[in-house]
Amino acid sequence: MNLIDHLEDRLGRIMHGWSRHPNGRPMPFKVAECGGGRLPGINTYVTVGLSETHLPSRVSDKGVHQELMIAVPAELADGPYPVILQEIGLDLIREETALLRGDVVGPFGPMAEGSGLESFYASIPVHHDDRFAEVEPGADGREFPIVLTWLIPISRSESDFVSRHGWDDFESEMEKQDPDLFDLHRADLVLKP
Template identity: 45%
Template structure:
């Protein structure tokens, strides 16, 4: 992917940078050389020491319908990862998920599971992504409003096969109860599965 430094959403960028630190690098070209429909950016910080945040930037220009209501949603996708993880791997995951949402023609909602589809990164037992609110940050970080309306920040959390099955069988609220009880490190791409 080719690094980029320009962006066309200064208010949104400021909102993200207040919580995540300055943008350090970005991607606007896919591995095959095609221009991407939105950028991926990597910030200086994350949710704590040793973590770094990645986000789509420009996905929110696409207004996507909710699959469960009449709402039309603008959103950007967020991932948190260990600083040592290969940046291109995380950027590629975000690009794939954002492009999938555009192809499906629908917004990603809290409780959605993408996958399982094999190890997210080499050597990991995490095979799927769970969509939720960015709970590692203050509540006001979860949305940004501009002249065109509200943009929702959706956090993509890496999860295991068994955790994905649990969401499918018991619902997202029960799964988030387990997250609260067991408090796994959701930034760790090599964590073990929760006890469910």
């Protein structure tokens, strides 16, 4: 299955796309907004074409071909998410490094008016079935798998916790406390100092 079919199968039809930065320059990849998929009321912004760049891992000899995604409530979807994905993707290309599970990027400012969430935590897209996280080489002639990386909005205190305690502890806390990770106005997790 090609990347677009894989994305639209879970995330819904592509409704909008961006191929230029707000300053007008063409981008080396696109950003698409999908809606009406398997998660009712959720719109997802996703890079398309970032995976054409081989990004080295900082922790192994492996290279990663990845696309990044941000999922938000449809009623709050008119936000800075395409530009944020463009900036993160350009940084990865410039720094020649993949975004790995447990990495934190930002802060970018509040994700929505009145939101305390301002950074992103890189994770696997657990809100879909296991087969969604990786797009296998397919009929489109691509010889490499594509990893989908979900960028979860987090607060400053959550970002600080990841820095001090690591991603294993943070994901354990998320599992225990079970916050609504699509809620841009959710309360911070209750975390040990």
